[in-house]
Amino acid sequence: xxxxTVVGASLAGLRAAEALRQKGxxxxxTVVGAxxxxxxxxxxxxKQVLAGEWGVDRVQLRDEERxxxxxxxxxxxxxxxxxxxxxxxxxxxxxxxxxxxGLVIAxxxxxxxxxGMPDMPGLFTLRTLDDAIGLxxxxxxxxxxxxxxxxxxxxxxxxxxxxxxxxxxxxxEALPVPLARVLGGEMGKVCGQxxxxxxxxxxxxxxxxxxxxxxRVERVVLSDGRKIDADVVVVGVGVSPATAWLDGSGLALRxxxxxDDRCFAAGSAGRIVAxxxxxxxxxxxxxxxxxxxxxxxxxxxxxxxxxxxxxxPDAAEPYAPVPFFWSDQYxxxxxxxxxxxxxxxxxxxxxxxxxxxxxxxxGRDGRLTGALAFSRPRQLMTYRRLLAEGASWETxxxxxxx
Ligand SMILES: Cc1cc2nc3c(=O)[nH]c(=O)nc-3n(C[C@H](O)[C@H](O)[C@H](O)COP(=O)(O)OP(=O)(O)OC[C@H]3O[C@@H](n4cnc5c(N)ncnc54)[C@H](O)[C@@H]3O)c2cc1C
Numbered sequence: 469x470x471x472x473t474v475v476g477a478s479l480a481g482l483r484a485a486e487a488l489r490q491k492g493x494x495x496x497x498t499v500v501g502a503x504x505x506x507x508x509x510x511x512x513x514x515k516q517v518l519a520g521e522w523g524v525d526r527v528q529l530r531d532e533e534r535x536x537x538x539x540x541x542x543x544x545x546x547x548x549x550x551x552x553x554x555x556x557x558x559x560x561x562x563x564x565x566x567x568x569x570g571l572v573i574a575x576x577x578x579x580x581x582x583x584g585m586p587d588m589p590g591l592f593t594l595r596t597l598d599d600a601i602g603l604x605x606x607x608x609x610x611x612x613x614x615x616x617x618x619x620x621x622x623x624x625x626x627x628x629x630x631x632x633x634x635x636x637x638x639x640x641e642a643l644p645v646p647l648a649r650v651l652g653g654e655m656g657k658v659c660g661q662x663x664x665x666x667x668x669x670x671x672x673x674x675x676x677x678x679x680x681x682x683x684r685v686e687r688v689v690l691s692d693g694r695k696i697d698a699d700v701v702v703v704g705v706g707v708s709p710a711t712a713w714l715d716g717s718g719l720a721l722r723x724x725x726x727x728d729d730r731c732f733a734a735g736s737a738g739r740i741v742a743x744x745x746x747x748x749x750x751x752x753x754x755x756x757x758x759x760x761x762x763x764x765x766x767x768x769x770x771x772x773x774x775x776x777x778x779x780x781p782d783a784a785e786p787y788a789p790v791p792f793f794w795s796d797q798y799x800x801x802x803x804x805x806x807x808x809x810x811x812x813x814x815x816x817x818x819x820x821x822x823x824x825x826x827x828x829x830x831g832r833d834g835r836l837t838g839a840l841a842f843s844r845p846r847q848l849m850t851y852r853r854l855l856a857e858g859a860s861w862e863t864x865x866x867x868x869x870x
Pocket of ligand 1: 478479502503510512513514547548574577594595710744746760794
């Protein structure tokens with residue numbers, strides 16, 4: 469391979485480019501990114517950037533010097549619009565095309581919006597640095613009333629940060645408790661309680677019928693007709709993998725770019741890999757296809773997929789991580805490792821939810837499937853290791869974590 473193109477200039481794409489150079493690839497690396505900014509880190513957007521504590525400089529993933537060292541052909545501020553697998557070209561929105569011998573797809577995900585919702589001042593989603601700066605400015609106004617739609621991780625972080633900034637915050641969640649699909653009902657309730665204890669108005673089991681306002685957002689109308697006045701509405705109802713540009717390319721798209729266990733896109737003859745939020749791959753650790761929307765996976769899969777692309781299909785290695793993520797809400801660091809189902813068995817093995825410091829394990833069919841910790845990072849790591857080893861439920865329960 470002499471020319472490798474990376475589409476998506478964020479965490480997974482950058483890690484892929486770095487892995488190629490680290491492995492001694494000295495051909496051309498073209499990196500195409502829809503945003504005009506150099507790659508930056510997204511987790512601080514709902515935390516320090518929204519809090520007004522960090523500026524643009526603090527979130528850069530690498531300094532400018534590093535891009536010089538990597539010797540990348542950076543095409544920023546231009547979107548890829550199509551892929552022709554047979555011709556080995558990527559079409560860009562500026563009318564140019566990029567030829568490739570190998571391709572890394574790392575286009576991430578885009579926030580979902582509420583159906584039929586108008587685009588008006590005061591209505592936000594949060595994915596980009598510009599979203600975060602705009603939202604931070606809006607909630608910084610004295611007496612700001614914020615309604616967050618969706619109590620997932622991003623919605624919950626937004627609620628916590630806005631509350632800390634002195635805004636009056638209401639969180640609307642369609643499910644009976646937040647995060648029930650990820651953490652199950654009991655732990656979802658514990659997460660919801662964080663908001664309640666801090667004085668955030670959490671309303672579960674409610675739908676949103678409309679967001680109304682003349683010039684800008686003024687209120688949210690609930691599906692039961694009740695209204696909540698708002699200056700700012702943040703919609704955090706999940707993301708969709710950014711695959712529209714691949715429609716018609718012949719790649720298999722199934723809520724993400726479908727890949728094998730080595731991150732090669734199905735049917736791409738070992739020339740195309742995908743990584744990060746956009747990739748659905750067969751994870752041998754789980755024994756099933758999965759897509760992960762978290763930082764650690766984007767970093768590790770970007771690195772792994774790029775190395776596999778260079779190695780070629782025969783020498784490529786399976787990508788079998790134990791999924792991991794964290795979320796910072798109020799004074800709590802929430803961390804989760806594994807892949808449990810909402811109805812898995814759970815057991816409290818350390819601390820107490822009332823103290824906001826604990827570890828809970830998830831298990832099914834005699835196996836450990838996941839572990840959740842509130843502000844207990846060291847203890848959680850023990851279970852991360854056990855999960856990687858495929859430990860039994862009994863072994864996990866018997867583990868001393870101090
Ligand atoms: C506000 C926020 C807070 C988060 N907090 C946490 C956290 O606390 N813990 C955690 O584990 N994870 C967190 N995450 C998730 C984590 O940031 C993502 O998993 C990670 O950014 C995924 O990286 P990626 O490179 O796969 O995709 P992305 O970061 O989404 O990057 C994809 C890039 O591709 C570009 N692109 C898309 N389509 C095209 C196209 N057609 N042509 C060219 N470029 C294109 C996009 O503009 C974007 O720059 C958070 C995410 C957000 C948004």
